[in-house]
Amino acid sequence: RKEVEQDPGPFNVPEGATVAFNCTYSNSASQSFFWYRQDCRKEPKLLMSVYSSGNEDGRFTAQLNRASQYISLLIRDSKLSDSATYLCVVNRGEYGNKLVFGAGTILRVKS
């Protein structure tokens, strides 16, 4: 079993739709959590950190449930430009060398 699991998708949604991705992690000692975005054939880029209380950045909302060990990302009012792969990332420690990446969920937003 992978330490960080994501539904690979693809999720095909129309513009304007709301879409949610989930991610589960197996290491209960994990300390911090992130969503990265990766466009096709490009490098990953940090989308947002995920805090226990939940956090929002514009159309994006991230939630963390430590008890159930899952992380979610909600995208409202999807845009064509949101089409990408979304990587769930968990940090087992305090430093960057302890990051564990999920394989990613593909989102395709269609007009």
Added chain:
Amino acid sequence: NAGVTQTPKFQVLKTGQSMTLQCAQDMNHNSMYWYRQDPGMGLRLIYYSASEGTTDKGEVPNGYNVSRLNKREFSLRLESAAPSQTSVYFCASSQPGVSSLHFGNGTRLTVT
């Protein structure tokens, strides 16, 4: 401000050949990393350098060596390439204690 720069962007090697992937960052970050990304798998850490003068193995170090030449540069060497090393390689950097990484554009390596 270029961020993290990797070279080359593409490379094709024959089995047994050697090559060095170069990485440089201009953000004055202390920590640098090399990852590989394969289809259906998350990025996996090959080696990292917490600070200038130190390097440590990550999850998949076999078949690779690294050099932290100075604070800016961190190179990855394949001494004898194997088809299993066909992958996309990403260099990244961060400040210590900060989990978010800045990635380079990647190197697509094919070993035949």
